[in-house]
Amino acid sequence: xxxxxxxxxxxxxxxxxxxxxxxxxxxxxxxxxxxxxxxxxxxxxxxxxxxxxxxxxxxxxxxxxxxxxxxxxxxxxxxxxxxxxxxxxxxxxxxxxxxxxxxxxxxxxxxxxxxxxxxx
Numbered sequence: 001x002x003x004x005x006x007x008x009x010x011x012x013x014x015x016x017x018x019x020x021x022x023x024x025x026x027x028x029x030x031x032x033x034x035x036x037x038x039x040x041x042x043x044x045x046x047x048x049x050x051x052x053x054x055x056x057x058x059x060x061x062x063x064x065x066x067x068x069x070x071x072x073x074x075x076x077x078x079x080x081x082x083x084x085x086x087x088x089x090x091x092x093x094x095x096x097x098x099x100x101x102x103x104x105x106x107x108x109x110x111x112x113x114x115x116x117x118x119x120x
Contacts, residue, residue, distance in 0.1 A: 004041035005042060005043050006041065006043070009059070012051075012057050013034075013055065018055075026054050027047075027050055027051060048060070
């Protein structure tokens with residue numbers, strides 16, 4: 001499971017050496033609200049900025065890097081699929097042409113057989 005922002009904040013507070021009480025005082029929140037923040041999967045950006053300033057950490061970089069990584073991975077995955085689709089379409093078009101040719105030959109043979117039966 002991916003870490004959510006509350007877990008990242010909790011880890012940052014712990015790494016800072018600051019107690020939860022001290023951290024709560026600095027952002028003007030109760031200890032209870034701090035523990036509530038630790039449980040949140042998302043948080044208001046202005047509060048995240050304030051927390052980052054106090055902890056001297058830019059939480060937005062984490063999400064920016066994850067977004068860049070995600071879009072890079074998506075582009076790598078999408079490119080082969082497009083190539084695969086184009087290749088598959090070309091193969092199927094060749095098969096359609098081949099089947100049309102076979103169909104024409106079979107129609108010609110059928111016409112010959114039909115004409116041969118009429119003569120008899």
